[in-house]
Amino acid sequence: MQLQNILAQSPHEASVASARVRSFGQLTLGAPWRLELQHARASHLVMWITRGQGRATILGKRRGIGAHNALFIPAGTLMSMDLGKQCYGIAVDLPSHEAGILPKEVQHIRVRDVMAQNEVTAILDNMQREQSTHRAFGDEAARAHAGLLAVWMRRMLALEENKPNPRIPAAERLTAAFCSLVERDYRSGKPMADYAATLGVTPTHLSRACRQVGGVTAADIITERVLYAARDMLERGDLPIRLIAEMLGFSSAAYFTRFIQNQTKQTPSALRQAVRS
Template sequence: MAKTIPNYDLYGDQASPAWSNSFNFEWIPQRSKPYQWEIQVHRHDAFVQLLYLSAGSAEVTVNNARIRADAPCLIVIPAGAAHGFRFSPQVNGPVVTATQKVLESMATLLMPELLAVIRTPRVMPLSGDSRHMDSLMPLFLALERESRIHASGQTAAGMSLLTALLVQVARIAGAPDQGTRAEPAAGSRKNRQIEQFKALLDQHFREHWPVEQHAKAMGMTAGQLSRICREVLGMSALEVINARLVHEAQRELVYTSMPVKRLASELGFEDDAYFSRFFRRHTGLSPTVFRAQALTALTDATSVT
């Protein structure tokens, strides 16, 4: 039977929409101790995680690569990366989970170099004499305070602090000792094929390439591509293609005020009626109703409680 990697919001919690919460803060023992210090391999479709090991150690699994991490150490897990941890009982340190799309939008405007930091899984040992290391814990603690107060402007303050944190991560990553990029293991052929499929899909999903066209570009048959998708992702190649379109439509509906008719055209649909039927079939809601509900949820999440 094919093994499907679970998709979680936070480990052990069912995934929620990317726009429902902008960031979350917790300490490593909070999540790992109830699981006997071992977090099984899973993924987050919409969230990037930053972990700062201030004590203890961990064996980090990212995209089939296994890397030893000893405190002090920074770990970056971008959206979509399959990852798991085996922590030592002495481990400690903060974890921030944040909506990757929002951070990427801010990075594009403020410092495009941060995009590589956000999108690259990495384990970075920290030198005790690093001039950037002293800035890390104060920023994490400021994020913890912001996550607890539930005041107006929480999202804006949190994203600003996260951007400042990512700047420090970028400075550390750019130092001579850049740590270990978590690349797939040499033998993980199917994972590499899935990454190739995703890259093609990112380039061509607006053109509505059929499964056969993706498979041909990858040098395989449509049946082979779907079989690999089911083994690695637990869904067919067509379901992956449709999910990519739906996810992009959801993000545009939430983060832009683009009219539905124009959005349908941007996503390669012949007309807005066809797009609306497609969207409703996969989400159960019309684009207009989905936008209204998502924006209400986002407003509620960032308002004073």
């Protein structure tokens, strides 16, 4: 089977078919690295935080998040999160092929109005109830509730329209462009210097911008994205380790094994076995 066909059939590459509601714990499938490492999701993601605090890094920009914050992260957007043990809330996966009236860009909405807080809570409660009862026409109901959620976000964003838009710093724009390239090309195995050349800057300048905006280097972002993909394929599938290494641009399975050991202190085989024992 050709590599492109295998990639297309990988579980982490498929968007949800209809809206799906989960807790933050369910979002990680019991493995915190699934949020903590840089990655992109195949579905649009809405997160509503009900308690606690954490940090989100989206397109390389680190931001604090807390109670009564909503995040919208479009499918294919590089991101990571450190939610902390006391951070609770609801996550909604939305099909990437049904953008409709959803925002086109990342949104971070701080909701101070109690009525608006209650409104989104009611929408999410109804989505959870519909999902758990498995009644007839569930997909249609899921789309309807997702539409209400989208309308709620648009209303919240409309309240911000009259406020002046701050100028986006050059370092932030560069970091976001780099993150988009990483998500596109992380399987290529190319070094950070090649990304810098594509962006027309030096590796030093690129890494300085990433550290300024998100607290990590450009090389760290590439490493985390590759590590996420590697762990996902190792722990959720049965592809041979040699093939996974090839899919992620490693010159040999031995080099891939060293990479995994350096990052996790375990071999690829041990990571795979740990989730099945």
